[in-house]
Amino acid sequence: MKVLGIESSCDETGVAVYDTALPGAAGLRAHAVYSQVALHAGYGGVVPELASRDHVRKLLPLVRQTLSGAGLGVGDLDGVAYTAGPGLVGALLVGAAVARSLAWALEVPAIGVHHMEGHLLAPLMEDDPPVPPFVALLVSGGHTQLVAVDGIGRYRLLGETLDDAAGEAFDKTAKLMGLPYPGGPQLAALAEQGRAGAYRFSRPMTDRPGLDFSFSGLKTQVLLAWQQSDRSAQTRADIARGFEDAVVETLAIKCERALDAAGSDVIVVSGGVGANRRLRARLQEMAAARGGRACFPRPALCTDNGAMIAFAGALRLAAGQHDGLEINAVPRWDMATLPPVAAAA
């Protein structure tokens, strides 16, 4: 089954074709992402109306480019999947309207995909995918969640952030140290030059039981350290390293606790912060020490993309699930309310 996936929930337009007939990573026939980062940079954050308008401009050319990259025509598609939420409603509506209309014209089924389920399942697109049950860590710009995955579509929230998401903490901390928007990846690059232990920040909420997170206090600690420092290039890198180590260590401690709670040794990680090199190494080390493994998508599929939507949609469409003729776009959506996917679990 060849499924076109469309992602437009925020500031990335993503399009992909996933083919369920091909094994593992080979199933991803083509994917393309257009990032609006430059468009929003001057505002220091995403401007919803500008995001929607840019999706309108970029989506159809990207669909054509992706189909041609896959060597397919529209008539070869067996289904269309699109992000139906959570996200910015105006932005979601662009992808939803294009996807639903295309499916109607082609007389193929369409399905609205939960954006976070897309992230969660992205590691399963790679070769040698983990099979549920396992624990998922979702670490993106808007979410930090630990989820017990009992099967595809069977999700139990174990813990989440009470304030900033991990990616948001990276971005805000980068901003207060004067790095350009969006700062997360730049802060991580800077941390590569930093010395471990030169600055030590707290590991929030690890001193008590529980699987929730709180990252907003960390940026205040960083701000104080930065203001009181000599502000040299080496100090900036050292502080970046101290911040990154605090986030990585906090995530690793909670992931290990979540594995204990769920009785699992497999942790699946996705969302933009999942691209972080040190986080990947630390979680791999933690899981290996208990005889399990940590699974990640390739870094390009950690941040928003159409491939994860094509893949999640393909699993559901192949199991016989699909929507009606309506166009679905919802700003909030609880992942625990999704129906299970029996055939693929």
Ligand SMILES: Nc1ncnc2c1ncn2[C@@H]1O[C@H](COP(=O)(O)OP(=O)(O)OP(=O)(O)O)[C@@H](O)[C@H]1O
């Ligand atoms: N190497 C990295 N290290 C740390 N953070 C990173 C890295 N690369 C990307 N990020 C962070 O990942 C986030 C973007 O990820 P993603 O695209 O998954 O989030 P989002 O789609 O905006 O949020 P959500 O999926 O929750 O709606 C940003 O906050 C960015 O700073």
Ligand SMILES: [Mg+2]
């Ligand atoms: Mg996302």
